[in-house]
Amino acid sequence: MTTAATTTRRTLIPFGPQHPVLPEPLHLRLVLEDEIVVNALPAVGYIHRGIEKLAELKDFQQNVFLLERICGICSFIHSLAYCQGIEELMQLDVPPRAKYLRVVWSELNRLHSHLLWLGLLADSFGFESLFMQVWKTREKVLDLEEATAGARIMLSTCAIGGVRRDLSDEQIAQVLHGLDAIERDFESFIPAVITDTTVKHRLVGVGVITQQQAHELGAVGPVARASGIARDxxxxxxxAYGELGLNPVIETDGDCYARTLVRVRELHQSLLLIRKALKRLPATPIAVPVKGNPIGEVVSRVEQPRGEVLYYLKANGTKTLERVRVRTPTFANIPALLAMLPGNELADVPVITLAIDPCVSCTER
Amino acid sequence: MFPFVTTILRALRRGPATRRYPYEVRPPMAGSRGHLVNEPDTCIYCGLCVRRCPAGALAVTREPKSWTLDPYRCILCAYCVEVCPKKCLRMEPSHVRAAS
Amino acid sequence: MIGRLVLVVLVVLGAPLLGALLNGADRILTARMQGRIGPPLLQPFYDLLKLFRKEPLVLNRIQIGYVYLHLAFMLMTIVLITLGQDMLLALFTHAFSTLSLVIGGMSVRSPYSRIGSQRKIMQMLAYEPVLILLVVGIYLRTGSFMAGAVAHLDAPLITSLPLVFLAFLVALEIKLEKSPFDVATSHHAHQELVKGITIEYAGPYLGIIELTHFYETFFLLALVTAFFVTHVWLGVLVAMAVYGAAILVDNVCARMRTTWMVRYMWTVPVALAVCNIIWLYLQPHVGR
Amino acid sequence: MLHNVTDVTVATLLDAVAARFPQGYRLITLTCVDCVDNLEVLYHFYRNYELSHLRLCVAKGTVVPSISGIYSCAVIVENELKDLFGLTFDGLVLDYEGRFMLAADAPVAPMLRTAPAQAAARNGELKMEP
Known part of the structure; x- marks a missing residue:
């Protein structure tokens, strides 16, 4: 067979930037042979908002609200990463109660992020009813967020030096009660996800990357943990995570099914962490006053639902920062995604793409 | 083989979980940041809220006394409420459409 | 003669109405299974009216010709069955109808449309053997390829073709574009192929495809009813139950891959049907 | 505060990075900071939750050797820096030619401090809003 004959058999599929399975614009140029992917090239930039640049214009307090808006899912955790960085620069001692409340909101974010993802994954392999059931439960998490923070997604409760809202005893009871209802809901769909024959058919052995590959490609979060890297x-x-204690959830198969199992088990882990944090909530103030301006440079990292986020902050002693650099988890997982795609069918591309839980707004900032 | 059947049947029995929004609106939760209001009687038009607003949604002039909010720009973060020295700004829990 | 003409007109006019109503019921039932409220029952009519009132946009003329052929062959199938004509011929006109859609999908340059068309061919490859075995079974039972012969049986077909019936139900799931077989196009096979085979159709032409789908739904459910022909009302009830079951299966399954579909269809349902045919062949009293 | 920072030059960068790869370091990302006179590129690595950084200071317009031959995942971040800071990398495994994030009609190297809007804002000439 000549080379010319091989190339004519190839089809170029533009996957995105507008594609029904993607909530956000991400462009993958897929080269197919019949229905098998042989190559994939990403292109981003369709929703680049220049947030890093804008953060150099706003003052360091306003940046909390700006950076929170990098992501429409794990918003609280973005502001947490930023606040922890500034607090390290200004050597602020955050009161324990604030630290525990930060855990509560972080984990509520993780809960609804993983549920959102599970729904989208179900949609990617055409299981619409599962998608609807999962999102119905996600709504309950969002209700808890609104009841405690005053908004469904943009919590705006993290502040430099602590948190901006306290929880009353009634609210704590409400959250605990809500978590029970959410856990009951899990029973109605999680066994289906894990044991359903058709679901397993679509996930097991799809988009495999080995532990070595995951390490070398710099995969983070559930993608790395599904390949056996215990990194959280x-x-x-x-x-307050140090006092609550947890072990990273790991799986070793490195396929889409392993990624699903990791996230499903993390759902339970999040429930446990919120309950523990609420039970041990110390009675201290929720914030310390902030005096002066930050100076120096710092790297702040926290674990988002999609993996590790890195904030590099450089301050010069004025109100505005010199540089705010955000490396989001999806950005780190793109090389891993490109390694997963070749060799799989076109039908698996949406599943594999969603299995890294892409957040394109995060990626582009 | 099809573990989801029970869930489906339960969903059928319990009826829809959705609401016919916008005809049916859920009452807002207490403490929800729905929209921003100012009480002109207590306001001293100091302009602190304008300087702190991350979105540049506010404008204040001392003479003549005016306080204006651009609802399209407001991100409902309530930072202005926090810094207001007279506590005349507050967030109302009901959500309004920016265009109305 | 006049009676037959009236019957044909009645079926040709009534079939899409019934198909659309079934489609509307499907959407409500699906919505309820998913915990949603869903559209009104008459939504398919509104959709169709809206499509027909839209500006006709075409990529090329060939594409449009195939849409009309798609509808025309489906109409021919319906008329043939109504008049009790040759089942084998009806089977082929039905296949031609689907093929027209495939060629129409192939006639444009969109890769999504082409892959959708290829998958439609795979679907045909998967369900056609079952349909052929169904006709063979009816022939063995009645001794004739004429659809009219079914009406003169003393016992319903289901008593002699139970396994073929089961195989046909699986084929029905493919024909209705439901999970786990909704690989070529559907209201929700958007995840891989956007709209697959019909992606490059718009306005009235998409409307014609929808209309043909209503006819097809009627045709398929009429076939289900035919299994119970001595007890027509029982047949109608079973057809409704089958339709409901198809929706239920749609909601408890993920979409499978095309290759799996073909492999599955050529093993389980085809084996069931073949067993039934062999058993029927060995019966002394049958047909001939 | 930033600990574990090693200064490197264009000449020693590749050796320093190549030495880290077999030690099990993972590349987190690259950060570019515009220090007005020159550009600073930080290479963030980590191993077992321990961070370690390389700091490369170059004049604007210098060609920086690409580390994508060693850490293949550096490709996308190097392309991003190329788009946003106008940095030129030598030996990129996959080069988007400045079109990874930016469209043809986008501003050139918009993250540079010398961009007019930024300079004006620093001098207090430009109101933040609107």
Missing amino acids: LRVTGYA
């Missing part, structure tokens, strides 16, 4: 930044004990 919550283990480093920022906020």
Whole structure:
């Protein structure tokens, strides 16, 4: 067979930037042979908002609200990463109650992010009813967020030096009660996800990357953990995680099914962490006053639902920062995604793409 | 083989979980940041809220006394409420459409 | 003669109405299974009216010709069955109808449309053997390829073709574009192929495809009813139950891959049907 | 505060990076900071939750060797820096030619501090809003 004959058999599929399976614009140029992917090239930039640049114009307090808006899912965790960085620069001692409340909101974010993802994954392999059931439960998490923070997604509760809202005893009871209802809901769909024959058919052995590959490609979060890398930044004990204790959830198969199992088990882990944090909530103030301006440079990292986020902050002693650099988890997982795609069918591309839980707004900032 | 059947049947029995929005609106939760209001009687038009607003949604002039909010720009973060020295700004829980 | 003409007109006019109503019921039932409220029952009519009132946009003339052929062959199938004509011929006109859609999908340059068309061919490859075995079974039972012969049986077809019936139900799931077989196009096969085979159709032409789909739904459910022909009302009830079951299966399954579909269809349902045919062949009293 | 920072030059960068790869360091990302007179590129690595950084200071317009031959995942971030800071990388495994994030009609190297809007804002000439 000549080379010319081989190339004519190839089809070029533009996957995105507008594609029904993608909530956000991400462009993958897929080269197919019949229905098998042989190559994939990403292109981003369709929703680049220049947030890093804007953060150099706003003052460091306003940046909390700006950076929170990088992501429409794990908003609180973005502001947490930023606040922890500034607090390290200004050597602020955050009161324990604030640290515990930060865990509560972080984990509520993780809960609804993983549920959102599970729904989208179900949609990617055409299981619409599962998608609807999962999102119905996600709504309950959002209700808890609104009841505690005053908004469904943009919580705006994290502040430099602590948190901006306290929880009353009634609210704590409400959250605990809500978590029970959410856990009951899990029973109605999680066994289906894990044991359903058709679901397993679509996930097991699809988009495999080995532990070695995941390490070398710099994969983070559930993608890395599904390939057997026990790496979860919550283990480093920022906020109150050090006192609550947790072990990273790991799986070793490195396929889409392993990624699903990791996230499903993390759902339970999040429930446990919120309950523990609420039970041990110390009675201290929720914030310390902030005096002066930050100076110096710092790297702040926290674990988002999609993996590790890195904030590099450089301050010069004025109100505005010199540089705010955000490396989001999806950005780190793109090389891993490109390694997963070749060799799989076109039908698996949406599943594999969603299995890294892409957040394109995060990626482009 | 099809573990989801029970869930489906339960959904059928319990009826829709959705609401016919916008005809049916859920009452807002207490403490929700729905929209921003100012009480002109207590306001001293100091302009602190304008300087702190991350979105540049506010404008204040001392003479003549005016306080204006651009609802299209407001991101409902309530930072202005926090810094207001007279506590005349507050967030109302009901959500309004920016265009109305 | 006049009676037959009236019957044909009645079926040709009534079939899409019934098909659209079924489609509307499908959408409500699906919505309820998913915990949603869903559209009104008459939504398919509103959709169709809206499509027909839109500006006709075409990529090329060939594409449009195939849409009309798609509808025309489907109409021919319906008329043939109504008049009790040759089942084998009806089977082929039905296949031609689907093929027209495939060629129409192939006639444009969109890769999504082409892959959708290829998958439609795979679908045909998967369900056609079952349909052929169904006709063979009816022939063995009645001794004739004429659809009219079914009406003169003393016992319903289901008593002699139970396994073929089961195989046909699986084929029905493919024909209705439901999970786990909704690989070529559907209201929700958007995840891989956007709209697959019909992606490059708009306005009235998409409307014609929808209309043909209503006819097809009627045709398929009429076939289900034909299994119970001595007890027509029982047949109608079973057809409704089958339709409901198809929706239920749609909601408890993920979409499978095309290759799996063909492999599955050529093993389980085809084996069931073949067993039934062999058993029927060995019966002394049958047909001939 | 930033600990574990090693200064490197264009000449020693590749050796320093190549030495880290077999030690099990993972590349997190690259950060570019515009220090007005020159550009600073930080290479963030980590191993077992321990961070370690390389700091490369170059004049604007210098060609920086690409580390994508060693850490293949550096390709996308190097392309991003190329788009946003106008940095030129030598030996990029996959070069988008400045079109990874930016469209043809987008501003050139918009993250540079010398961009007019930024300079004006620093001098207090430009109101933040609107």
